[in-house]
Amino acid sequence: xxxxxxxxxxxxxxxxxxxxxxxxxxxxxxxxxxxxxxxxxxxxxxxxxxxxxxxxxxxxxxxxxxxxxxxxxxxxxxxxxxxxxxxxxxxxxxxxxxxxxxxxxxxxxxxxxxxxxxxxxxxxxxxxxxxxxxxxxxxxxxxxxxxxxxxxxxxxxxxxxxxxxxxxxxxxxxxxxxxxxxxxxxxxxxxxxxxxxxxxxxxxxxxxxxxxxxxxxxxxxxxxxxxxxxxxxxxxxxxxxxxxxxxxxxxxxxxxxxxxxxxxxxxxxxxxxxxxxxxxxxxxxxxxxxxxxxxxxxxxxxxxxxxxxxxxxxxxxxxxxxxxxxxxxxxxxxxxxxxxxxxxxxxxxxxxxxxxxxxxxxxxxxxxxxxxxxxxxxxxxxxxxxxxxxxxxxxxxxxxxxxxxxxxxxxxxxxx
Numbered sequence: 001x002x003x004x005x006x007x008x009x010x011x012x013x014x015x016x017x018x019x020x021x022x023x024x025x026x027x028x029x030x031x032x033x034x035x036x037x038x039x040x041x042x043x044x045x046x047x048x049x050x051x052x053x054x055x056x057x058x059x060x061x062x063x064x065x066x067x068x069x070x071x072x073x074x075x076x077x078x079x080x081x082x083x084x085x086x087x088x089x090x091x092x093x094x095x096x097x098x099x100x101x102x103x104x105x106x107x108x109x110x111x112x113x114x115x116x117x118x119x120x121x122x123x124x125x126x127x128x129x130x131x132x133x134x135x136x137x138x139x140x141x142x143x144x145x146x147x148x149x150x151x152x153x154x155x156x157x158x159x160x161x162x163x164x165x166x167x168x169x170x171x172x173x174x175x176x177x178x179x180x181x182x183x184x185x186x187x188x189x190x191x192x193x194x195x196x197x198x199x200x201x202x203x204x205x206x207x208x209x210x211x212x213x214x215x216x217x218x219x220x221x222x223x224x225x226x227x228x229x230x231x232x233x234x235x236x237x238x239x240x241x242x243x244x245x246x247x248x249x250x251x252x253x254x255x256x257x258x259x260x261x262x263x264x265x266x267x268x269x270x271x272x273x274x275x276x277x278x279x280x281x282x283x284x285x286x287x288x289x290x291x292x293x294x295x296x297x298x299x300x301x302x303x304x305x306x307x308x309x310x311x312x313x314x315x316x317x318x319x320x321x322x323x324x325x326x327x328x329x330x331x332x333x334x335x336x337x338x339x340x341x342x343x344x345x346x347x348x349x350x351x352x353x354x355x356x357x358x359x360x361x362x363x364x365x366x367x368x369x370x371x372x373x374x375x376x377x378x379x380x381x382x383x384x385x386x387x388x389x390x391x392x393x394x395x396x397x398x399x400x401x402x403x404x405x406x407x408x409x410x411x412x413x414x415x416x
Contacts, residue, residue, distance in 0.1 A: 031352030
């Protein structure tokens, strides 16, 4: 009999709530909207977090990436003849690479050459970053071969004019009809595209990779810029260096060591350091704060829904005062009256929460399309939303239930 008691209370509560269908539906609407908002916000937050973490992880959490960047001309060391053009030098040097190799003997180090020539496809200029890379460059990142092949040591030795492009650039070329015969022109040199890769690299998903020594032999390390009748030469020995350590725990110490080397040798900020592991931790902290803010905003709807539940339950208690007096007169205890109304409130909020989960899950694709960010509904978010709706029912139903339980049976029976 004791096992059937809660079931009887729930069924009795449902019957009482169904006496006024419209009022019950409107009361549940607040909880439904609140839970749906929580589900949607958590899904968007989870999707955003997974997307960002996936992109950062693709850079290699064991990597330290150095890039040469051009500082303002006034901060760069220059040399020139008495009447000749100026030569500006900036960025990583061969000596920097040698010192880094000596300081990190157990790390895998790959050097890339930055090509500054303009890029053309199908006779039209395109915006893309060009790097001459060593064959092991792709192994240092999360690389997926979409089509064709990667660069090989033989391409570097034989000086083959071949190139590999990222999937984002390849898709854009195909949409624009610029694929042509599979050739891309860099400067005045033509390169045959032999592969397409899905690879996240610093600088975006619009990159072209060619053999390292081909890039240095064809384009050199000095770039000529002609503007307004003046000629300016810029020289960069090394465009990029990727250092991969054996374990993630070694990344902070390696990054500090490399930073000290660069600070001692470079007076200006002409080298940027990217540490995906630090970036990942920073993004995780930011994402947690963002998710908390989103859920807090959505929780306001639940608060409003809870206030609505308490308001309607107080009205129901007032309507059913004679019923309460009759039940007390035939032997019902205060605890029984308390449980009766509390279970009705929890049933109301739980049904509203369940419907809110359905509505929230259905709203995620719409919100994802609108925000252009993938939404992912997890079992944890649904469980959390249901628990929260249940807690809302308990908290906001406790006062009306206690009021009903505290009524004097004689006064209740005389109530009209």
